[in-house]
Amino acid sequence: MPDVQALVNEFLFKLKKRKIEGSQATARQTAVLLRSVISQQRIPYTHQAAALIDAVKAVGERLVLANPVELAVGNIIRRVLHIIREEDLSLTSVAMAGLDLSAVSDDEDETDQDDHPVLSAAAVAAASRNTLRPPSLQTLLEDLPDSAAVPHSSSSGGDSEGKSKSADKSSRSRKLKHDVIEAVNELIEDIDTCHEQIAEQAVEHIHQNEVILTLGSSRTVLEFFCAAKEKKRSFRVFVAEGAPRYQGHLLAKELVARGLQTTLITDSAVFAMISRVNMVIVGAHAVMANGGVIAPVGLNMVALAAQRHAVPFVVLAGSHKLCPLYPHNPEVLLNELRSPSELLDFGEFSDCMDFGSGTGSPLLHVVNPTFDYVPPKLVSLFITDTGGHNPSYVYRLIADYYSTDDLVLQRKPASVNSVQT
Amino acid sequence: MWRRSASFILDRGNDVVSKPDSITLSPPPTYQSSSMADTLQNPNPNPKISAYYQTRAAHHGVVTSDWLAQAQEAAGPDSPGSDGRSNSAADSGGGGRPFSVIDEFNNWRQQPDLAEAVAAIRALAAVIRASEATTMMELEIELKKASDSLKLGDTTSISLTAGCDLFMRYVTRTSALEYEEFNSAKSRLIERAEKFGEISYKARRIIAMLSQDFIFDGCTILVHGFSRVVLEVLKTAVQNKKVFRVFCTEGRPDRSGLRLSNELAKLDVPVKLLIDSAVAYTMDEVDMVLVGADGVVESGGIINLMGTYQIALVAHCMSKPVYVAAESYKFARLYPLGQKDMAPALRPIDFGVPIPSKVDVETSARDYTPPQYLTLLFTDLGVLTPSVVSDELIQLYL
Structure with missing residues (x-):
């Protein structure tokens, strides 16, 4: 298995040298890279989501800096972070519902969690309110003011999860990672098929x-x-x-x-x-x-x-x-300003762009945005x-x-x- | 001559019937100019005058020429606006009842740092505290009555209405309350209401943070009137070592722009004062317009100090962005289609010289700026395009 760090560095190099053409290719490669980052990441027993988020953010920061103009990189990183938060949340609410029902079965199917007969709807609702929903008028009074939106704080998802006591932690940790990778695979598929979807x-x-x-x-x-x-x-x-x-x-x-x-x-x-x-x-x-x-x-x-x-x-x-x-x-x-050679042939205008003549700076400037x-x-x-x-x-x-x-x-x-x- | 008249005039038909006795006191033919003449002579405002804008003027405005001294006094009880209100409050609340929500509200409203919606919600919290209801349903009915009487007390204040609606919605909708027994639910409500002041302050901080990206070095910002949020935004920009200058309009009639320029000068921001009519003249130097709002309506437009519409139109013509800083609790379920769709909030205007009684004076204190002239809204829910406002409101109230 290739070292993740090497993969990251290779991708960074490509981004910096503008070797990847087009935002779709960039988006796809970013997603693939993040998938391997996630799968290589060791996760602790508590704050699993937070650990994953930190890992993705650390890589993401460097990727974005490598080419700030290619917005697709940042978009995909945010999408992956959102996926992690979402999966974590759905696992948490399943666990909470399970605790309340006192019928804990750790291999509950991911799909039927929604139509589960949940007794304490309020508890689950409170948990979901804290994490994913963007601030809205509805939650203005309901939430504690500090979770109402401090946009820079890293997720509260990890914290709420860490507190909820659950018997089946190890299986959950594996499940979280598995679910996230599954969802990232879906994301990659979406990127691959977006042309067809639009063309339809x-x-x-x-x-x-x-x-x-x-x-x-x-x-x-x-x-x-x-x-x-x-x-x-x-x-x-x-x-x-x-x-x-x-x-x-x-x-x-x-x-x-x-x-x-x-x-x-x-x-x-x-x-x-x-x-x-x-x-x-x-x-x-x-x-x-x-x-x-x-x-x-x-x-x-x-x-x-x-x-x-x-x-x-x-x-x-x-x-x-x-x-x-x-x-x-x-x-x-x-x-991004590209090379003037796309506009002009070098030979013809080389006199005008000569640094040596007169004032020391060329009289002709070429801007190629x-x-x-x-x-x-x-x-x-x-x-x-x-x-x-x-x-x-x-x-x-x-x-x-x-x-x-x-x-x-x-x-x-x-x-x-x-x-x- | 036939003139277009808005529907609220028809609604107020019965009010007009009771008018003549007040008119007979003074000879002038229209009662509006009579009220103007009154305010020029004595400080007792006409009861038709908007309490909301009077309070604003008392808090932020500069009514006399020695305005610096006045600013020190802040909102003294001798200002004409608060006089009139405490009278009317005594009229409605003085019926021997020990507790009146309007009294409570007016007490909170006196504090210059407290937003109108916060005062409303605090007043409603006081209703809960004083209530002897034993079930949630009774409490809801009591609150409903209280909020209705508050809203009727001052129909011109949009944030009062919006604040009452927001709190009522919280009381009736919150699922968490259903699972608690009555007393703890009651104390939770009170606690939330008390916290709302904090929420409102926090909202201002969030708005200030969000808007920092939009203020770039070397820019010129045109502001209109005095708004706490706008001041907070500019203060934060100063703290972030941004270099910018501000054009302040005068903000007639209460000249609240003078107050803002005063505050900005304290922060060492280069400020230039403009008379309200100089906006178009200076617009080509301006990079962005930043205004607050008294209320944000469902279309995404705003209701704000008279003159905002004009500034937005000029800015639109010269394709300058118009940004609005407003807390989300100012979102109101109104859908004005034009200026005359809202009941006018009247304010006395001091022209310096006596106005002949035959001259009619436009005394409305606010105008409506349609959403197509606004670029973005900075709210504590994030930076929004005007169309998001109706989305948020629909989510809350449907």
Whole structure:
């Protein structure tokens, strides 16, 4: 069995060198890595969940720092933390219900715990209130003020569990780990199948003889179009080439290969063509908590053009792209500047960029940002693997996937302001 | 001439019938301007005037020009607002009954540091303590009566209504109470109510923590009126060594903005005072607008000091973010569709010169800002988009 530390270091190196392309691949690899971290982690008899959470957080912190712009890493870490808390909670409530019923059977089936005849509903409810539910008006008065929400405190799940006396600790500890790994496997599967899940909805959105515009290339978008095509929809696609990486060319090639009517346009022609377009469908790099989108550069312009002509702007995003953070100054903090060689040939402009001439610093600067921030009001619809959602509904999805304790991954609060992961 | 009139005027039809005798005292044709004339001469406010906004003015506002001295006195019992209220409280409570929830509430309300909802919940706790009920049901009925009379006592205070509703919901809904015997349930209720002050203080701290990420170095923040939460946010930002400057509006008519600028100057924050009409003039220098709220309504919009709507509109035009800092117990089950959908909360306005009785004066103290002009709400439940508010309310009250 390979050493976990070596695996972590290898992944860190890849992240730092930007060797992994695309947020889906990153998300998947993060999940796989965390699964091996969890399976290698020794867990003590008490505070098992807390031990797992600590282990995941320790690794997670380093991963996030390795590439703060790749938000999928942080998302998956938070998802895994949420899974641990959830599994721990369900085990605790099973144990508590079991104690009250005085019919303790340690191999109770995970699935039928919900329809268990629970006598002390209040006790279980109290336990669940402490841990997972995000703070709400409902719990404002019910909870003790200190558990009402101190967002930075690490989970209270471990504590409540440690106190509950149970006879079958050893089996439970094994069970917790087993359940968590099981759930992480499901998460990996979800990430793998998210393209198909999104593509399944294609026929609901693309209609006969429509004209669709997209920019750059995204695997999700490609599969979305193909799914519509397979269902015998005939439609036309305008592909903006997506300078400076020109991935639109690749997309156009793929689409033609699958028999779709395709038109290739330059990015600057988007505004000229948009009046003929029925719908804009694009992929995203990340979806932020307010419904804003971090997307390949150029998309903000497309979104503005679409708004000007009242064309629906639809964003496809797998659920691993949902990020529970708010974008603060996203154009700078959540952006990455790539090499100028994508814009210019070295030979031609090497004179202008010469450090040796005159003032000591080059007169020509080349800025090549990777991402754009599209504000939520420009987005008409998000299509995720769970269906279509309004930008203002994104917070709800986030509340389902993440627990509020995990929003801040760095344990030093001082660094939170400088690097928004 | 036919003018649009809101439904609350129809509801108040019977009130208007009883009006003439008060009008006959002074010759002017409309009673609103008569009340204005009254307030210019004598400090006795008209009973129609909003007690909530009077209290706010007494606590945060600067009514006279030597406002620094006034701020020292805080809310002395001689301020005109508290006078009027203790009179009305004596009227309603002085019927020989030993305990009156309105008296209790007004006592709590006198304290300038106590939020309105906290005062309401403390008052309801006093009802529980004084109650001789022997079953949960009796207690609930008694509480219901008390909260209804509180709400009727001041219909203009949204956080009072919201606080009462929240506590009533807790009493009727909490599953934990069902499993306890009556006396321990009662003491639990009282204990929770007493703790609510702490919860409210904690809520302010959480909001201040959450909003720190949004205040960046070198930014300019426009604030309107005086809000304890906003002050807490800015204080925390100062503690976190953020460098920023603040534009304070004057906040007419009670000039609560002066009070805020005073507090900020104590913290060594660069402050500039603006008259309320200078907002559009300065908006291009502003990076964000930060306001508090008297109430957050179901649409996600806010009800706040007069002028907030105007500022939000200007900020929206110039695409500046508008942030609202409000504790979650200010969420209220109201759905105003326009400005005139709420009963106006009237406040006397001092123009400095006598106003001729023929001139009508707009004396409403608050306005409604629709959600599309707000960017985010900072609450103790987290940083929310306006649409989350209705979600939270539905979860609580359905």
